[in-house]
Amino acid sequence: EDQVTQSPEALRLQEGESSSLNCSYTVSGLRGLFWYRQDPGKGPEFLFTLYSAGEEKEKERLKATLTKKESFLHITAPKPEDSATYLCAVQNLMDSNYQLIWGAGTKLIIKP
């Protein structure tokens, strides 16, 4: 069964303190792994898609990496505006309906 597990559930950092969020996944064949940001009271906002192990993508202070079993979202020198819940999802290569299997998210809080 396809499954996504995110850790930690919550992470509190000081402004400027770099860290990483983890997304572990089990899927019979990976079409893509997706990272989203969700602010309170809003819909998820797409950040990155990673397709194969070794791939990396960056956006401002965020860098996403992918291995065959997990993905990391690295946050470098975060600012308070990076506070949000970060969601990870995978898509099975055999799914012709392009459904996403979601993790429960990591709530990131950056204190000034």
Place this chain on the structure above:
Amino acid sequence: NAGVTQTPKFRILKIGQSMTLQCTQDMNHNYMYWYRQDPGMGLKLIYYSVGAGITDKGEVPNGYNVSRSTTEDFPLRLELAAPSQTSVYFCASSSPGGGYEQYFGPGTRLTVT
């Protein structure tokens, strides 16, 4: 280009009432999805559609119904509302020809009392 829009933003229903959550996208995406999100839980797929006239059940379809008469619109119908349907509902769309990511609307917060 508004993306995915949802109405209403908030709604309170009494047990047994019915309502329709509206979803419209202007990106000409074939694929559309309805999710519910409960506190501390991941997004759960309710129903999805791969094109006008074609819909199918997701992980948690009980108590809901959908239709897809046009590419743009994908309404979600709640019949005989129950407290277990209290949740935040998100509509999303995607176009696998351009990439596999889904784009989300702002959500509808529904309370059933």
